[in-house]
Amino acid sequence: MIIAAAEKPRVVIILGPTAAGKTRAAIEMAPRFSGEIISADSMQVYRYLNIGTAKPKAEEQRSVRHHLIDVVDPDEEYSAARFAEEAGLCIEKIIAQGKVPFIVGGTGLYIDSLLGGLIEGPPADPELRAYYKRHAVQHGSSDLHQLLHRRDAAAAARIHPHDTVRIIRALEVWEYTGRSIVSRQRDHGFKEERYYCIKIGLNAERSHLFERISERATRMIQDGLIQEVEDLLSRGYPDRCLPLQSFSYRSVMEFLKGKLSIEEMHSIIARDTRHYAKRQLTWFKRDNHIVWFKPRESDRIEETVRQFLESPDTRPVD
RNA sequence: GGGUCGGUAGCUCAGUCGGUAGAGCACGGGACUGAAAAUCCCGGUGUCGGCAGUUCGAUUCUGCCCUGACCCA
Numbered sequence: 001m002i003i004a005a006a007e008k009p010r011v012v013i014i015l016g017p018t019a020a021g022k023t024r025a026a027i028e029m030a031p032r033f034s035g036e037i038i039s040a041d042s043m044q045v046y047r048y049l050n051i052g053t054a055k056p057k058a059e060e061q062r063s064v065r066h067h068l069i070d071v072v073d074p075d076e077e078y079s080a081a082r083f084a085e086e087a088g089l090c091i092e093k094i095i096a097q098g099k100v101p102f103i104v105g106g107t108g109l110y111i112d113s114l115l116g117g118l119i120e121g122p123p124a125d126p127e128l129r130a131y132y133k134r135h136a137v138q139h140g141s142s143d144l145h146q147l148l149h150r151r152d153a154a155a156a157a158r159i160h161p162h163d164t165v166r167i168i169r170a171l172e173v174w175e176y177t178g179r180s181i182v183s184r185q186r187d188h189g190f191k192e193e194r195y196y197c198i199k200i201g202l203n204a205e206r207s208h209l210f211e212r213i214s215e216r217a218t219r220m221i222q223d224g225l226i227q228e229v230e231d232l233l234s235r236g237y238p239d240r241c242l243p244l245q246s247f248s249y250r251s252v253m254e255f256l257k258g259k260l261s262i263e264e265m266h267s268i269i270a271r272d273t274r275h276y277a278k279r280q281l282t283w284f285k286r287d288n289h290i291v292w293f294k295p296r297e298s299d300r301i302e303e304t305v306r307q308f309l310e311s312p313d314t315r316p317v318d
Numbered sequence: 319g320g321g322u323c324g325g326u327a328g329c330u331c332a333g334u335c336g337g338u339a340g341a342g343c344a345c346g347g348g349a350c351u352g353a354a355a356a357u358c359c360c361g362g363u364g365u366c367g368g369c370a371g372u373u374c375g376a377u378u379c380u381g382c383c384c385u386g387a388c389c390c391a
Contacts, residue, residue, distance in 0.1 A: 018355080041355090042353090042354060042355070042356085043355055052355095053355080077352095077353080078353090079352045079353070079354095080351075080352055080353090080354075081351095081352040082352075083352095084352090106355085107354065107355080108350090108354080109350075109351070109352095109354050110354080112351075113351070113352080116351090117351090118351050118352060119351050119352090121351080121352060122352080123352055124352055124353070129353080141358095159358090160349085160357095160358055160359060162357090162358060162359080163349090163350090163357060163358040163359085164357070164358085165350095165353065165354090165356065165357040165358080166350075166357070166358075168353090169351090169352080169353085172352090173352095181351080184351080185351060188351065189351090190351070206346095242353065242355095242356080243355085245355090245356080246355040246356080247355050248355075249355090271343095271344075272355080273355080274344095274345090275355095276355050278345095278346085278347090279349095279350095279354085279355090280355090282347080282348060282349075282350090283349095283350075283354090285348095
C-alpha cells in the first residue's frame with residue numbers, strides 16, 4: 001500500500017515594517033484567492049486600540065474576513081505562544097472551508113512562533129516577573145544578571161546584563177524546569193515547518209518609508225488618536241497597561257499630562273515608529289525565504305502568490 | 319551707525335592655555351524563542367561661518383568681511 005504524504009497546509013504570509021502597506025496589499029490580494037486574513041500584530045489583538053495601531057477599518061474588515069483582531073481587553077495578557085495557538089486554529093478552520101489563510105502583520109516573533117513553534121517552556125508567571133523586576137529596580141539589572149549567572153551561567157553568558165526582560169525570562173525558565181533556556185533554544189531555531197508557506201515582504205526605500213510613517217502619524221492625530229486614549233483611560237484602563245505603553249499611546253499620554261506640545265507629540269510618535277520599523281527590518285533581514293516587494297506592486301505580488309498556490313508541494317531551494 | 323554676545327555633526331550645545339574636536343538626541347548597524355509597538359547592544363557621520371595675518375603648525379590668537387540675537391542711537 002502506498003501512503004501519500006499528507007500535504008502541509010498552504011499559507012500566504014505578508015510581512016514587513018510598519019507603514020509599508022501590508023494591510024492594503026492583504027485586502028487587495030485575499031479576495032482574489034478566496035483568502036481570509038489572520039492578523040499577526042501584537043497590538044491589533046487589543047480591543048479599543050484602533051487608530052494608534054493602524055487597525056484595518058471596520059469596512060475593510062467587512063470586505064475580507066479578519067481573525068485575531070480585537071480578541072483581548074487592553075489589560076489582559078497576550079503572548080507569542082497564545083498567538084501561535086490561536087492562529088493555528090484559525091488556519092485549520094480556514095483550510096477546512098477550502099479557503100486560503102493570509103497571515104498579515106509585522107510582529108516577527110509571532111510569525112516565527114506560528115510557523116516554527118516555540119521552545120518548550122513555562123508560561124509567564126506575573127508574580128515571579130514582578131518580584132524580579134522589583135529586584136532589578138532596587139539593585140540594578142546587573143545584580144539580577146549575577147543571580148542568573150549563579151543559577152544558569154550559559155544563559156547569563158548570552159544575555160546582556162542590562163537586558164532585564166530576557167534575564168527575567170531565563171530565570172523563569174530555570175525555576176520552573178531546572179533547565180537552561182539556551183539549551184532549548186540551541187537546537188530549536190524555529191525549524192519546525194508546520195506549514196508550506198510563501199513569505200511576501202513589503203518594504204520601501206528608507207526615506208520613503210519614513211515619509212509614510214510621518215504622514216501616518218499626522219493622520220492618526222487627525223483621526224482622533226487623542227480622543228481614543230481619553231476613552232481608554234475613562235474606561236478605567238490604567239496607563240501602565242502594556243498596550244498603552246506602546247509608542248503611539250505613551251506619547252499621547254505625555255501630551256495629556258501637559259508634558260509635550262502637540263507638535264512634539266507628533267514628532268516623537270513618528271520617531272518611535274521609525275525606530276520600530278528599523279527593529280522589524282533587522283528581524284526580517286535574517287530570513288532569506290522572504291520575497292521582497294515595494295508597496296503598490298500588486299500585479300507582481302499576485303503573480304507570485306498564484307504561482308505558489310498552484311505549485312506542487314516542493315520546498316523552494318534556499 | 320556704535321556696542322555686547324553668538325556662528326563647531328542633521329539638531330541642541332561642550333571643548334581645544336595653538337598640535338585639525340566630543341556629548342545628548344537624530345541617523346546607521348545588530349541582538350531577540352511564552353512582555354516583542356517590549357527589552358537590549360554597538361557605531362561619530364565635521365571645510366570648527368569666510369578670507370587674510372602671526373606661527374613649524376590656527377577651529378583656537380589678531381584683523382577685515384559675512385551672518386544671527388540683543389542693547390544704545
